[in-house]
Amino acid sequence: MFKRTMSALIGAPLLLGLIYLGGSYTAFLIAVLTFLALREFLQIGVQMGVAPWYIQTSTATAVWLTSLFIGREEWIMAALIFWFLICLGRLALTYPKTQLTEANFNLLAVLYAVVMLSHLYLLRQLPRGIEWTMLTIFLVWATDTGAYLIGRQFGQHLLAPNVSPKKTIEGSIGGLVFSIIIALVSWHIIGGAPWHNYIVIGVIIGISAQIGDLFESALKRSAGVKDSGNLIPGHGGILDRFDSLIFALPLVYYGIILLS
Template identity: 75%
Template structure:
């Protein structure tokens, strides 16, 4: 518990501080997180018996991040399509040495850890991005906290017992409710738009964050590991700490850019 608390006291201000500074600081944060998350994902794949493509995925990740940070967004889709064709081409040329499961895993490695997590930088770069990014982070933390506290105190009905035997329906609802409460408090303090928009974002985050948590749990169970890594004392790895945010951030980004605005 002491290690977990100390890690949170150091990690949370660091995350918020780099996010607040923006620019090259948030770029550095996202680059480090994506590369570490990709490495952890690959290690999980090895535990599952997969042949992991470290060199290829690292190269496409670096290309993706460079284009993201210099503002060449039109090249991001090209990089994504190129990676898809590369994966499919390798499957076609080397089958059965390369299996469909191996190709799919390595494709997913890039999509999950790099493409989704890159939206942290993209959200911060939007007009009003600082408020939106802070709001999303706080809502994810509120969802995790509410689910833990309510689930521990009142949980009776298991939510997904095959994936996470400790998560309950009551805890899930508690996380969603606390997310909504924090969003409305945030709206009262700094909001300049309708409270409905904050409510929508709270629901998006409250649901997606928990699905992201369950996905990572399913991934670890498939590999027979408890944590994705041991980089963060008391918390495990990057994926253990950011699994909820990885799912929530892209949905908030597109919710804001395509729906809310």
């Protein structure tokens, strides 16, 4: 408990501070987080018996982040397409040495641990990006808190017993309600957009954050591991701490663009 508390007291201000500063500070944060998350994802693959492509995935990550940080939007889609074709091409050229499961896992490693997580940088770069980014983080925390408190007090019906035996439908609803409530409170304090936009964001995060949490739990169960890593004392790895945020970030980013 002490390690968990100390990690939160150090990690949370560092995370929020680098996001607040923006620019190269946020870029540095994203670069570190994505490479660490990628490594954890590949290590989970090793536990599942899947051969990791360290060089190829690291190169794809470097190309993606470079395109992102220098603002070359036309390169971003190209980088995704090339990575997709590289994975399929390796399968085609080296089959049966390379199996479909291996190609799919390494393809997903970059998409999940790098592309989805790096939307934190894209969100921060939007007009009023600091507000939207902080709102997203706080709503994810509100969802987790609400799901825990309501689930602990009123939980009766299991949500996904084969994935997480402690999460309940009541807790899930509580997490969604907490997210919407905090979103409305934020609208009252921050403003700058219609109230219903905040509700939409609250709903998006209240649902996607919980799915992201369950996905990472399913991934770890598939590999037979308790945590994705041990980098953060008392919390596990990067994926353990950012699983909910990884799913929420892209949806919030594109949701804000569509609502603007």
